[in-house]
C-alpha cells in the first residue's frame with residue numbers, strides 16, 4: 327500500500343459564506359460548489375496546497391444538520407486518500423473496526439466510505455479512492 331495522504335478536511339458550517347474568510351485572508355477560493363442530495367448538503371471545495379477544505383452546509387435534515395445542532399460549526403470529518411479502498415475496508419472489518427459503510431459508495435470525489443468516530447479516537451474518518 328502506498329503512503330496515504332490527507333485528501334480533505336470537512337468542516338460543518340451554517341453557511342458556505344464562511345468561505346469568504348479563506349478568500350479574504352489566505353487567498354484560497356472555493357473552486358467548486360455542488361449539492362449532494364442523498365446527504366442533504368451543499369459543499370464547497372477550497373484547495374489549500376495539496377489538500378482541500380470541504381465546507382459542508384446542510385440543506386435539511388441529515389448528518390451535517392444533526393452535527394451542527396449538537397456541536398455547532400467545526401471539523402466534521404477527515405478524509406484520507408487510499409489506493410485500494412476495498413482492501414482497507416476488509417482489513418478494518420476483520421479487526422473489528424466499526425464501519426459506517428461496509429462497502430464503498432460513490433461520493434463527490436470518487437469511491438468513499440465512512441468509519442465511525444468511536445473506532446478512531448473521536449474523529450469521523452472518510453476513506454477516499456479518487
Ligand code: CMX
Pocket residue numbers: 336362365367382389390392393396401402403426433434440442443444448449450
Ligand atoms: N465527528 C466526531 N464525532 C461525531 C460526529 C462527527 N462528525 N458525529 C457524531 N459524533 C459522535 C456523537 O457526538 C456521539 O458521541 P457521544 O455518544 O459521545 O455523544 C456519537 O458520535 C454518536 O452520535 P449519534 O448522534 O448517536 O450518531 P449520529 O446519528 O449523529 O451519527 C454518524 C453519527 C457519524 C454515524 C453519522 O453522522 C454518519 O453516518 N456520518 C457519515 C455520513 C456523513 O457524515 N455525511 C455527511 C458528509 C457528506 C460528504 O462529505 O460527502
